[in-house]
Amino acid sequence: MHALMAVVETGSVSIAANRLGVTKSVVSKRISDIERKVQVELFRRLPRKMHVTDVGRRLYDRIRQELTELALATDEARGGSSRIQGQLRIAAPISFGVRYLGAVLAPVLKRHPNLEVAIDLDDRSVDLLGNGYDLGMRVGVSATPSLIQRRLAMVELWVCASPEYLNEQGTPHSLEDLSHHRCVGYAHLAGGQVWNFQGKRTQQSVRVPTRWVVNNGELMRLAAEQGLGLVMLPDFLVAESVKEGKLKRVLPKANVVPVPLTVLFPKDRQKNPAVRLLVETLVAAFAKPSWR
Numbered sequence: 093m094h095a096l097m098a099v100v101e102t103g104s105v106s107i108a109a110n111r112l113g114v115t116k117s118v119v120s121k122r123i124s125d126i127e128r129k130v131q132v133e134l135f136r137r138l139p140r141k142m143h144v145t146d147v148g149r150r151l152y153d154r155i156r157q158e159l160t161e162l163a164l165a166t167d168e169a170r171g172g173s174s175r176i177q178g179q180l181r182i183a184a185p186i187s188f189g190v191r192y193l194g195a196v197l198a199p200v201l202k203r204h205p206n207l208e209v210a211i212d213l214d215d216r217s218v219d220l221l222g223n224g225y226d227l228g229m230r231v232g233v234s235a236t237p238s239l240i241q242r243r244l245a246m247v248e249l250w251v252c253a254s255p256e257y258l259n260e261q262g263t264p265h266s267l268e269d270l271s272h273h274r275c276v277g278y279a280h281l282a283g284g285q286v287w288n289f290q291g292k293r294t295q296q297s298v299r300v301p302t303r304w305v306v307n308n309g310e311l312m313r314l315a316a317e318q319g320l321g322l323v324m325l326p327d328f329l330v331a332e333s334v335k336e337g338k339l340k341r342v343l344p345k346a347n348v349v350p351v352p353l354t355v356l357f358p359k360d361r362q363k364n365p366a367v368r369l370l371v372e373t374l375v376a377a378f379a380k381p382s383w384r
Contacts, residue, residue: 093155095122099135100144100152101243101352102233111240157379175365177206182370183220184229186213187309187329188353193229196377200370207366215280215308221358226367228356229374231326241356242371244378248327249348251287252339256319264322264342267298274321276312277302287324290347313339324348328383353378 098108099119109119127134134148144152184193189211201207212218212225220228221238228239231247253263257274264270267289277285277300285305289296304320306312309329316323317338323330333339355374361367 095119099142103141110237176204176369179208180226180366182211182227183218183225184213185215189213200373226361230354232351234356238359239356240359241354244353245381246350247353248350249324250327250330250341251324251343252330252341253322254317254319270298270300275300275302276315276321276323277305279305279307288349290349331383
């Protein structure tokens, strides 16, 4: 089950094997054993990626919840509560941290008075190892082999604009229409202001014109609400604004490439009871994201 989770979360047998501390052949055999037992294909094997099937995704969601509850129960039986102490440093994106992280971590701190948490909010991908962090949250994945990463949820990216902007400039109905619109850009977007969409067979990248580029999602959302242009943002940032009518989704049938919300931690922290507790707490909290 852990092998299955690792391959789903990393999309790679090699990275999963590195996380679990075993060989690639061991991970491949474990996946094959599961598929043979359930008599269904859980992954589509691509040249450089393991793509999970719908059945595999449903199995993953179920066992992730079961293993999380088992880990917490086991740690509690071993007297884990008394061992949750010390200080942890956590790095997280600003908007996500403000909106969701405090509500998840506050009950943990109440239950464990000897635990101290220092949270640094920054939208940049900070160097967790170099800066001595115990945990990091990221919208996206890391290629750093010395970091273990657990996927918390898949983040949908929505293209939105204010009703005012759409009344004045019109509503785009195709990806080609985007070149005729103003867009609000994200300063930390790798490769410049390019929006990625998933076609039937290949990924399509669209370079969008921007006259307003900022490095924070909240400010991007506010700019879009004020009619400064189209914006592409995670659903957890814009779902409420769409519900309230401040923003409207456009191109809803265009498949924007989703990104994982992950929690990362150095390999040498995985035996720390406090780190394990926070990781499992985060996994359980976002198994069913509150913004959906």
